[in-house]
Amino acid sequence: MGLGDWSGRLCCTAFFLAVAALSVSSRQAAASDTSIAIIDRVPRVLVLYPYDERIAATTAAGEALRSRLLEATNGKIDLFSEFLDLSRFPEGEHVARMARYLGEKYAARRPDVVVAVGRESASFIVANRGTIAPGAKIVAAGFGTATAEKIALPDDVIGAFSTFNILKTAEMARGLQPDARHLYIVGGSSDFDRSWLTTARADLKQFSKSYDTTTYLEDLAIDEFVERASRVPPDSIILALTVFKDRTGRNFVPRDAIRQIAATASAPVYGPYQTYIDYGVVGGNTVTFDALGRTVGDLVIDAIAGKPASDLEAPQTYVADARQLQRWGLAEKDLPPGTVQMHRVKSLWEEHWVLLVAGSGLLLAQAGIISVLLLERRRRRDAERSAQLHLLEAVHLNQSATAGALSSSIAHELNQPLSAIRNNAEAASVLLRREPPDHELIQQILLDIQEDDQRAGDIISRMRELLKKRNEIDWQEFDLNDVTSSAIRIIHGEAERRGIKLTSTQPPGELPVRADKVHVQQVILNLATNGMDAMLNAVPAGRTLSFATGLANEKAELRVSDTGDGIPEERLIRIFEPFYTTKQAGTGLGLSIARAILETYGGTIRADNRPEGGAVFRVALPLAHREERSR
Numbered sequence: 001m002g003l004g005d006w007s008g009r010l011c012c013t014a015f016f017l018a019v020a021a022l023s024v025s026s027r028q029a030a031a032s033d034t035s036i037a038i039i040d041r042v043p044r045v046l047v048l049y050p051y052d053e054r055i056a057a058t059t060a061a062g063e064a065l066r067s068r069l070l071e072a073t074n075g076k077i078d079l080f081s082e083f084l085d086l087s088r089f090p091e092g093e094h095v096a097r098m099a100r101y102l103g104e105k106y107a108a109r110r111p112d113v114v115v116a117v118g119r120e121s122a123s124f125i126v127a128n129r130g131t132i133a134p135g136a137k138i139v140a141a142g143f144g145t146a147t148a149e150k151i152a153l154p155d156d157v158i159g160a161f162s163t164f165n166i167l168k169t170a171e172m173a174r175g176l177q178p179d180a181r182h183l184y185i186v187g188g189s190s191d192f193d194r195s196w197l198t199t200a201r202a203d204l205k206q207f208s209k210s211y212d213t214t215t216y217l218e219d220l221a222i223d224e225f226v227e228r229a230s231r232v233p234p235d236s237i238i239l240a241l242t243v244f245k246d247r248t249g250r251n252f253v254p255r256d257a258i259r260q261i262a263a264t265a266s267a268p269v270y271g272p273y274q275t276y277i278d279y280g281v282v283g284g285n286t287v288t289f290d291a292l293g294r295t296v297g298d299l300v301i302d303a304i305a306g307k308p309a310s311d312l313e314a315p316q317t318y319v320a321d322a323r324q325l326q327r328w329g330l331a332e333k334d335l336p337p338g339t340v341q342m343h344r345v346k347s348l349w350e351e352h353w354v355l356l357v358a359g360s361g362l363l364l365a366q367a368g369i370i371s372v373l374l375l376e377r378r379r380r381r382d383a384e385r386s387a388q389l390h391l392l393e394a395v396h397l398n399q400s401a402t403a404g405a406l407s408s409s410i411a412h413e414l415n416q417p418l419s420a421i422r423n424n425a426e427a428a429s430v431l432l433r434r435e436p437p438d439h440e441l442i443q444q445i446l447l448d449i450q451e452d453d454q455r456a457g458d459i460i461s462r463m464r465e466l467l468k469k470r471n472e473i474d475w476q477e478f479d480l481n482d483v484t485s486s487a488i489r490i491i492h493g494e495a496e497r498r499g500i501k502l503t504s505t506q507p508p509g510e511l512p513v514r515a516d517k518v519h520v521q522q523v524i525l526n527l528a529t530n531g532m533d534a535m536l537n538a539v540p541a542g543r544t545l546s547f548a549t550g551l552a553n554e555k556a557e558l559r560v561s562d563t564g565d566g567i568p569e570e571r572l573i574r575i576f577e578p579f580y581t582t583k584q585a586g587t588g589l590g591l592s593i594a595r596a597i598l599e600t601y602g603g604t605i606r607a608d609n610r611p612e613g614g615a616v617f618r619v620a621l622p623l624a625h626r627e628e629r630s631r
Contacts, residue, residue: 043304044078045069046111046133048125050118052085054253056275057289058117061142064293065115065300072301080111086120087190087244088251095124103131111136113303115296119143123151137303141296145311158303159311160296164272166196166239167203168285172318172339173237173270174210176282176330182236183211186225186261186269187218188243188252194218196241204239211237222246222257229265236267240281255279268328274319277342282328283320283335291315388473391596395519396469398593402525403463413493414459417452424449462490465518473516473600477624480511480520480556481549487524488547491532499540500532505548511556512624515601520621523597523605526590527560527617534564534615555603556623561616566609575607 047065049058062081069077084098111133116122122140129138140153141160148159174180185204187197197218208214217228225246229238243257255275262269262280271281274288292314302309318336322344325332332341349356403410428445431438488502495502513520528545535543546561567575578592591605598605603621610616 042073042076042078043113044080044109044111045113045115045300045304046080046082046106046136047115048117048121049081049083050120050124051087052083056253056255057273058142060275060289061117061293061296064290065297066293068294068297069300072297077304078109080106080109084121084124086124087192090191095127099124099128099131103128106132110134113137113139113300115300116140117142117296119147119151122148122153122157126151126154126157139296139299139303141292141314145313158299158309160292160299160314161311162287162292162314163316164287165203165285165316166200166241166272167207168316168318169270169272170204170207170237170239172283172285172336173239173268174207175336176325176334177235177237177268178334180235180237180267181212182233182267183208183214184229184232184236184238184267185214185216185218185241186229186238186243186258187216187241188245188254188257189219189247189249190242190244193242193244200239200241219247221248222250222252222260225257225261226264229261229267229269232265232267234266238262238265238267238269240269240271240276242273268324268330277319277321280324281321282324282330283318283339285316285318285336287314287316288319291317388600389471391593391600392469392471392473394593395522395597398526398590399518399522402522402529410459410463410490410493412497414456417456417459420452421449421456424452458489462486468518474518475514476517477512477514478517478520480513480558480621481506483517483521484524484547484549484558487521487528490521490525491528494529495532495545498532498535498543500535500543500545503544503546505546505550507550511549511551513556513601513621514624515603515621519597519600523594523619524558524560526594527619530590531560531562531564531615531617534562534566537565538563551623552618552620554623555620557621558619559616560619561610561614563614566613567607567615569609572607572609576605 047062049055049062051058053059066079069079082102086095114125114129114133114136116125116138119140119142122138122143125132125138125140129136138154138157139160140148140157142162144163145159145161148161153159170183183204185197185200187193187200197216201216204214217225220228222243225243232238238261240258240261242254243252243261244254245251246257255273256279258269258271258276258281259279265280268282269280270284272284272286274286277283295312295314299309299312318339320335320339320341322332322341324330325335325341335341424445428442428449431442431445484504484506488504492502524547528547531545535545542563544563546559548559548561550557550559576591576595591607595605598619598621601621603619605617605619607615607617
């Protein structure tokens with residue numbers, strides 16, 4: 001589009017605005033009433049780009065449009081693209097030649113919808129729609145409503161308008177640089193560049209009053225732009241518009257020109273286009289091309305479907321380059337709310353917060369479970385310790401009771417060696433008074449005294465051991481036969497007093513077990529006293545208490561049998577319960593304590609009636625294994 005055409009259109013603006021004012025109420029209805037007849041084929045959409053394919057802004061919007069249309073139609077759409085290159089070739093001949101070319105090219109495949117990206121494309125298609133796409137719906141995009149009014153878009157053209165607000169970009173810069181005192185505006189020499197400069201002068205008129213100096217860098221060669229930008233005071237704001245062409249007529253992709261300027265600028269550079277990010281610009285207020293493309297796509301989809309459609313305004317947003325913020329020492333907190341920061345390196349928390357939360361939760365859960373398990377373990381150990389202390393206390397009381405029950409027989413048994421000692425001492429005294437004394441006999445008497453003393457000492461030692469109170473279990477390995485024999489010796493006197501015959505059967509080898517010897521001895525004494533009590537009503541000649549040890553099921557076993565009346569069958573299942581007794585003077589604790597002792601050491605106890613009469617108690621304890629024996 002040439003300058004002449006541009007001026008002519010400006011002159012006609014008033015006429016078109018008047019027409020637009022009269023028809024504004026009918027524009028929506030006109031658009032709504034227009035429908036596209038698409039029968040037995042996929043719809044065709046032609047996208048017109050104003051420049052060549054190097055202009056990232058328009059191609060980015062076009063790609064977003066393309067993605068939206070393919071997504072909405074599942075790919076059932078014919079998309080065509082044409083790059084008009086009107087910036088480098090604005091001459092009328094080129095425009096006419098391009099119109100003829102496209103008219104012939106699409107003669108057999110007339111588009112149903114034409115999307116004109118940029119005001120140059122919109123003007124082009126409006127002027128040549130009869131040649132290129134007669135009857136097609138036209139969607140214009142990529143410029144603001146003010147521009148639409150200037151180029152006098154027909155009523156049936158739907159607009160996807162985007163406003164690139166340089167004032168908002170300037171306000172963003174002021175928020176980041178509140179101490180800046182100088183304002184610079186950069187613009188090129190093309191028609192589009194000059195229109196941007198005109199807009200900036202109008203929009204920044206009041207804003208620029210806040211600064212000591214406001215300078216427009218225009219009509220300069222690219223090298224002059226670069227040199228001037230490198231000499232601006234550090235407390236400056238540089239607003240970069242577009243540089244499609246410099247003073248020498250050299251054409252540029254604007255972002256490439258802005259990159260050269262920003263690379264050596266001595267103050268931060270801001271711009272209103274998203275595509276300036278990555279090219280040295282801090283950021284600005286913009287319409288993202290992705291949002292613009294999707295907005296256009298929605299209008300095209302409605303047009304294809306024959307739905308009523310009206311003009312839309314693509315949303316604006318603030319964008320910023322985190323790297324440039326860091327380069328110029330600008331604070332992230334001074335950005336406008338909702339600013340999209342690009343190239344911002346996320347913190348570990350921002351990058352992996354889901355994993356961190358999940359990991360922390362897992363660690364906390366594990367810590368909680370471990371704490372609960374440790375607490376439970378501690379409670380269990382405390383409970384086991386308490387139960388053990390209670391068991392030791394009960395065992396000691398039971399030992400004391402057993403010692404009391406056996407005290408008369410033990411005293412009687414103890415009296416025998418003491419009497420023998422006294423008699424032997426008197427005999428030795430008599431022999432010493434003889435002339436000559438019988439030294440050999442006296443020597444024998446002294447040996448007898450020593451043996452009786454040893455016997456009395458053993459009885460007292462057994463009593464002391466029986467009455468000894470323990471605060472903890474004395475684990476030791478011993479022969480079950482030895483403990484059984486020791487218990488028999490303790491009750492020997494009581495058995496004699498009651499007229500009970502004691503018998504014992506032991507295997508030739510040892511029966512090693514690991515437990516507290518005194519506790520196991522206490523079990524045997526309990527069983528023995530119970531057996532003697534059970535034979536109170538038996539005839540004296542038939543009173544026999546038998547002890548038999550041996551191996552059973554790879555365990556050490558002790559059987560204590562009596563010849564009493566036996567245990568009633570209905571009481572066998574309760575005989576080991578605490579406080580259950582059949583004796584009038586019994587406590588009911590002896591057998592329950594015996595079972596508790598044996599279970600502490602991994603053993604068992606059971607009671608049965610013998611076929612020949614009487615009862616038998618079987619005690620089983622694990623054999624001490626070799627590795628346990630080595631400890």
